[in-house]
Amino acid sequence: MKRILIVEDTVELAEALRDSLEREGYEVALATRAAHALAMAASHPPDLVVLDLGLPDRDGYHVLEQLRGRGVESPVLILSARREEADKLQGFRLGADDYVTKPFGALELLARIAAHLRRADAAARHAAGAPARQAIVLGDDDLRERYGLTARQIDVARLIGEGLTNTEIASRLGVSFFTVRAHTEQVLAKLGVASRAAVGAMLFGP
Numbered sequence: 001m002k003r004i005l006i007v008e009d010t011v012e013l014a015e016a017l018r019d020s021l022e023r024e025g026y027e028v029a030l031a032t033r034a035a036h037a038l039a040m041a042a043s044h045p046p047d048l049v050v051l052d053l054g055l056p057d058r059d060g061y062h063v064l065e066q067l068r069g070r071g072v073e074s075p076v077l078i079l080s081a082r083r084e085e086a087d088k089l090q091g092f093r094l095g096a097d098d099y100v101t102k103p104f105g106a107l108e109l110l111a112r113i114a115a116h117l118r119r120a121d122a123a124a125r126h127a128a129g130a131p132a133r134q135a136i137v138l139g140d141d142d143l144r145e146r147y148g149l150t151a152r153q154i155d156v157a158r159l160i161g162e163g164l165t166n167t168e169i170a171s172r173l174g175v176s177f178f179t180v181r182a183h184t185e186q187v188l189a190k191l192g193v194a195s196r197a198a199v200g201a202m203l204f205g206p
Contacts, residue, residue, distance in 0.1 A: 001195045002117055003027045005046035007037040007063060008079070009055050017050065020106055021113070023181070024165040025196040034058035038066055046074055048117055051096075053080040053087070061094055068095040075116035079104065107167055114165045121163065138203050147190045156183040157191070161200035 004021055008014040009032045018028045029044065031037035034055045041049070049067065053060035064076055075097040080087065088099045098112055143149040149157060152173075159169045170180045184196075193199055 001025065001027045001197050002047040003029065003044065004048050004050065004113070005029050005031065005037065005040060006050045007031045007034075007055065007060065008050070008052040009033070010052075017109075020110065024110060024114075024167065025184075032056075034060070034063045037063050041067060041072055042070070045072065047120065048074055048113060049076045050113070051076055051078050053078060053082055053091075061090060064091065064094045064096060075120055077109075077112060077116065079109075110165055110167050114163070114168055118163050149187065149190055153183050153187050153190070156180060157187045157199055157203060160184065160187065160196050161203040163200065 002025075004026050006014050006017050006021075006028060008017065008030070011032065014030050014032065018030055021028045029040055029046065031040050032055075034057050037049075037051075037055075040046075049072075051060050051063060055063070060078065060080070064078075067074075067076065076095065077098040077100060078088075078091045078096045079100050079102065081102040082088075083101050091099050097116055100109060100112065140154050143154050143157060144151075155173060156169060159172060164172065166177055166180045166184060169184075170177045173180070187199065188194065188196075191199060191202055193202065
């Protein structure tokens with residue numbers, strides 16, 4: 001399960017983001033201060049950081065600079081009300097991977113997060129010399145006959161295994177988010193696994 005660190009001092013926004021990301025199957029940690037964020041990143045390295053710039057103790061740029069200085073290479077997505085080009089350029093100079101201004105669309109943010117995580121995974125596989133695309137371990141017949149998945153559930157399971165979020169799967173299949181969420185729950189139950197990552201491991205191998 002991918003771990004995302006949200007660094008945001010507006011508690012209501014942070015909790016809303018956490019709820020949205022957890023519904024997509026991510027593990028989420030919250031930090032409301034720069035010092036807290038750096039400590040959490042050191043103790044439990046995140047797979048991606050969503051970073052606000054206006055923190056109460058230190059500027060978000062300080063957090064970004066410290067993360068990169070400590071060798072944290074996880075994608076960092078800045079989420080800020082600052083709209084000036086200079087602010088965006090400063091973020092990119094310090095190592096940010098993306099910059100989203102508030103107010104923002106939740107679906108767009110989820111899509112950006114998923115895209116950054118996929119690119120990070122692809123880069124890690126490439127660095128390790130692994131093939132860009134994994135071989136299929138369980139075929140459709142196995143999923144249907146051994147695990148009782150329907151045709152639509154097989155489609156959902158394949159897309160989960162590729163790392164897509166529920167929102168992205170809904171868009172790909174032309175169905176509602178809630179329909180995909182229901183299918184996802186059924187897929188996990190029928191396969192006997194507790195996480196989306198485990199679905200990928202079953203379908204494509206560890």
